[in-house]
Amino acid sequence: MTQPIINIAFVDDHESVRTGIATFICRTGRINVQIEAKNGKDFLQKLSKADTIPDICLLDINMPVMNGYETQMELTKNWPQVKTLVLTSHDAELAICRMIGYGAKGFLVKSCNASEIEKAIISIYNKGIYHSELARSSLFNAILHKQIKLPNFTEQEMDVLRLCSTQLTYAEIAKKLDVSEKSVEGTRNSLFRKMNVTTRTALVLYAVELGLIPHHAPANSEL
Amino acid sequence: MTQPIINIAFVDDHESVRTGIATFICRTGRINVQIEAKNGKDFLQKLSKADTIPDICLLDINMPVMNGYETQMELTKNWPQVKTLVLTSHDAELAICRMIGYGAKGFLVKSCNASEIEKAIISIYNKGIYHSELARSSLFNAILHKQIKLPNFTEQEMDVLRLCSTQLTYAEIAKKLDVSEKSVEGTRNSLFRKMNVTTRTALVLYAVELGLIPHHAPANSEL
DNA sequence: TCTCACTACGGGGTTTTCCCCGTAGGAAAT
DNA sequence: ATTTCCTACGGGGAAAACCCCGTAGTGAGA
Structure with missing residues (x-):
């Protein structure tokens, strides 16, 4: 045939x-x-x-x-x-x-x-x-079989996530996003919960693994 | 021809x-x-x-x-x-x-x-x-043209680097490597200098970019 | 021999991160 | 209408990370 x-x-x-x-x-x-x-x-x-x-x-x-x-x-x-x-x-x-x-x-x-x-x-x-x-x-x-629901990330969470993968402190991230440091912490906490991690380092590695953020070296580096 | x-x-x-x-x-x-x-x-x-x-x-x-x-x-x-x-x-x-x-x-x-x-x-x-x-x-x-020399990483530095890309604290890393926390900090400082970064997050991202560590999600995560 | 890099530590400090506790408005879904 | 989620804050505090300052031994190489 x-x-x-x-x-x-x-x-x-x-x-x-x-x-x-x-x-x-x-x-x-x-x-x-x-x-x-x-x-x-x-x-x-x-x-x-x-x-x-x-x-x-x-x-x-x-x-x-x-x-x-x-x-x-x-x-x-x-x-x-x-x-x-x-x-x-x-x-x-x-x-x-x-x-x-x-x-x-x-x-x-x-x-x-x-x-x-x-x-x-x-x-x-x-x-x-x-x-x-x-x-x-x-x-x-x-x-x-839909027994686990996948977390989705909001725009705000993605913004915070991206800035978390830099050398910026939360205070500096807050300034960039024009919100208070407490708000940044709040968004970060929901990222922590959704991704089941407890540290910024793990959060960022996780995001790289998922392909949510590009893994480029921090801009200032020379080698 | x-x-x-x-x-x-x-x-x-x-x-x-x-x-x-x-x-x-x-x-x-x-x-x-x-x-x-x-x-x-x-x-x-x-x-x-x-x-x-x-x-x-x-x-x-x-x-x-x-x-x-x-x-x-x-x-x-x-x-x-x-x-x-x-x-x-x-x-x-x-x-x-x-x-x-x-x-x-x-x-x-x-x-x-x-x-x-x-x-x-x-x-x-x-x-x-x-x-x-x-x-x-x-x-x-x-x-x-050999105007910049490339940093090489020692075994110790690689060990610390790998453990830095986890949720472990420096105290826990020290325990794993059977050295004091101060030694871990020292090795981390030389990594900071060699890679020209100032935070653990940037260090780990940098190492991922260079392909020095695999980028897998932390073991405990579920999604 | 003398330097240089690596490793190992400690004292003592500041800054940042992380973790609770709250409140409150808006938008979307049930 | 009520819940649920997102976003936005704040107070206060513990833990971790980060940054100086040192000392000291070892082994490699000039």
């Missing part, structure tokens, strides 16, 4: 990686890369202009401008027929579970064999879901 | 990325991937067993087991004829400059066009060096 061509979108900020993996998975003709995009915003724009909707979306989490979380939320809301395979560079359980919670259908880390990507795409196309061996974690299942 | 085949090594922990990019750059036959490795240790082992030495090495920085820095130091010491093209996922000036300081001949971020990788390999093969537009930074040139 003839197999239909699977149309995919590939959303990743690393063009060379995209081109490379696309070259590999397209070589048999079974899979066609219909849309390539370098971040979520780029993708959603191209998607809204497209004549046909791709079957599957390979989606990275950590991207500039618009990350994988926001992209997946939009996708789930407006294009639920597009099934997402999260393809991420590091095996961060939390980040992956978050994506599953937002509606992704499968995930792979980039350290997988390239053929596995094809297998996963075909599996999602046929069965609607792809479970790698990592999917056995209890956290994963709790989220999949 | 017939062009010689360029033999390369490709060292990156993401197998799918390696396969993908390799598929792309090998398609014309000009470049041959002679060695593939998933980290520095894996690479050096394969290199020492190889009959012929590759001309060029595509080297990632952030890898498990043995990172790009250590790998490049070994390479410069024992296989100086292998010219390194650093191929890294994020444009971290500090990390790149560090690699140049250790003897790498060029660098690219993975967000480049895949064809650029070919161009860079050929440029390094012919001219010994590849300068992307990022190479104009003053830091880059200062390091290239």
Whole structure:
């Protein structure tokens, strides 16, 4: 029997990686890369202009401008027929579970064999879901079955979070945001609660892991 | 005139990325991937067993087991004829400059066009060096011309650094390392000086940026 | 031999972070 | 209507982080 061509979108900020993996998975003709995009915003724009909707979306989490979380939320809301395979560079359980919670259908880390990507795409196309061996974690299942609700972060919390990942003191952060130091502490406390940490250091590391803040060196540093 | 085949090594922990990019750059036959490795240790082992030495090495920085820095130091010491093209996922000036300081001949971020990788390999093969537009930074040139010496980190400093990226207090870190809290503070102070920061938060972010510590969420967290 | 870097500590101090306790207004959802 | 969440404050206090000031031994290298 003839197999239909699977149309995919590939959303990743690393063009060379995209081109490379696309070259590999397209070589048999079974899979066609219909849309390539370098971040979520780029993708959603191209998607809204497209004549046909791709079957599957390979989606990275950590991207500039618009990350994988926001992209997946939009996708789930407006294009639920597009099934997402999260393809991420590091095996961060939390980040992956978050994506599953937002509606992704499968995930792979980039350290997988390239053929596995094809297998996963075909599996999602046929069965609607792809479970790698990592999917056995209890956290994963709790989220999949909606037993845990994922915390969302407000604008204020994101602002404080970003400024927490600098050398600024809370007093200085307060000045930047034009609120009192007590308010900054209050917002920080809700971040602590949501992320289940107790120190600023852990908060910031956590945010980096989740891909919520970029991890660049403090501006003043020379080496 | 017939062009010689360029033999390369490709060292990156993401197998799918390696396969993908390799598929792309090998398609014309000009470049041959002679060695593939998933980290520095894996690479050096394969290199020492190889009959012929590759001309060029595509080297990632952030890898498990043995990172790009250590790998490049070994390479410069024992296989100086292998010219390194650093191929890294994020444009971290500090990390790149560090690699140049250790003897790498060029660098690219993975967000480049895949064809650029070919161009860079050929440029390094012919001219010994590849300068992307990022190479104009003053830091880059200062390091290239040995005007700045790169800090190295001692075992003790690395231990403290790793423990600093947890929720542990200095007193608890001291207990773990079986030294006094004052000693921990002393080691932390030398880390502060070397990295030119003043807070633990900045120190840890910096270390993540340099790829010196893995960025995983604190163990206790649930989400 | 003399310096230099690393490690290990201590005294004594300031600043920052973190943690309680509150109050209060506004917006959204039930 | 009432709850729930976000935001914005404040008082007061304990703990941690940060910053000087020292001393001292060790081992590597000039």
